[in-house]
Amino acid sequence: MTTPILETIRTRRTIKQFDDRPIPEQEWTAWLETASYAPNHRMNEPWDILVIGPETRAKLRHKTDFGGAPVVLALLSKPAATQFERDENVMAVSCFAQNFLLAAHEAGVGAYWASMGALPHNRAILGVQEGYDVIGIFGIGYPADTPAAKPRTPIAAKISRLP
Numbered sequence: 001m002t003t004p005i006l007e008t009i010r011t012r013r014t015i016k017q018f019d020d021r022p023i024p025e026q027e028w029t030a031w032l033e034t035a036s037y038a039p040n041h042r043m044n045e046p047w048d049i050l051v052i053g054p055e056t057r058a059k060l061r062h063k064t065d066f067g068g069a070p071v072v073l074a075l076l077s078k079p080a081a082t083q084f085e086r087d088e089n090v091m092a093v094s095c096f097a098q099n100f101l102l103a104a105h106e107a108g109v110g111a112y113w114a115s116m117g118a119l120p121h122n123r124a125i126l127g128v129q130e131g132y133d134v135i136g137i138f139g140i141g142y143p144a145d146t147p148a149a150k151p152r153t154p155i156a157a158k159i160s161r162l163p
């Protein structure tokens with residue numbers, strides 16, 4: 001499935017339940033590769049990806065086991081010398097994350113973004129070193145169910161104009 005970018009952005013949904021179709025590794029690594037064209041300051045490419053295997057996944061004790069997703073990844077953002085640069089890294093990895101979600105969605109694959117990886121006990125399970133931020137843990141798979149879009153505030157209400 002190929003859709004124009006605006007349609008891809010609008011139709012992406014958080015998916016919380018997946019069917020049991022596997023995703024070949026070469027496909028999700030291709031989406032990660034594409035995601036790496038995200039903007040990033042000084043080309044520091046601050047993303048690191050953890051591929052979460054069954055043992056680690058069980059230890060995370062996620063309430064729905066990531067909806068039965070065939071692939072579970074965590075995205076980390078690298079440490080930096082200053083808080084300013086660390087924030088920049090988080091922003092760049094968030095761009096990476098959205099690129100990945102859109103690339104997957106274009107292929108008919110959905111994702112569940114869970115923020116639980118940032119909790120101290122989950123950081124320990126993932127073996128995350130000090131100074132890294134966990135941007136999310138992502139369950140990835142073919143949707144068993146796609147919810148309707150949640151309505152958004154009209155953008156005009158979010159725009160302020162400066163003189």
Ligand SMILES: Cc1cc2nc3c(=O)[nH]c(=O)nc-3n(C[C@H](O)[C@H](O)[C@H](O)COP(=O)(O)O)c2cc1C
Nearest residue numbers: 012013014015112113114115116135136147149150
């Ligand atoms: C930084 C971030 C963290 C999120 N963490 C969670 C989470 O822990 N659990 C969850 O159910 N959804 C989580 N979400 C997904 C949001 O709930 C979801 O994007 C929002 O409800 C809008 O729905 P949509 O993605 O289908 O448009 C997270 C999204 C972001 C951007």
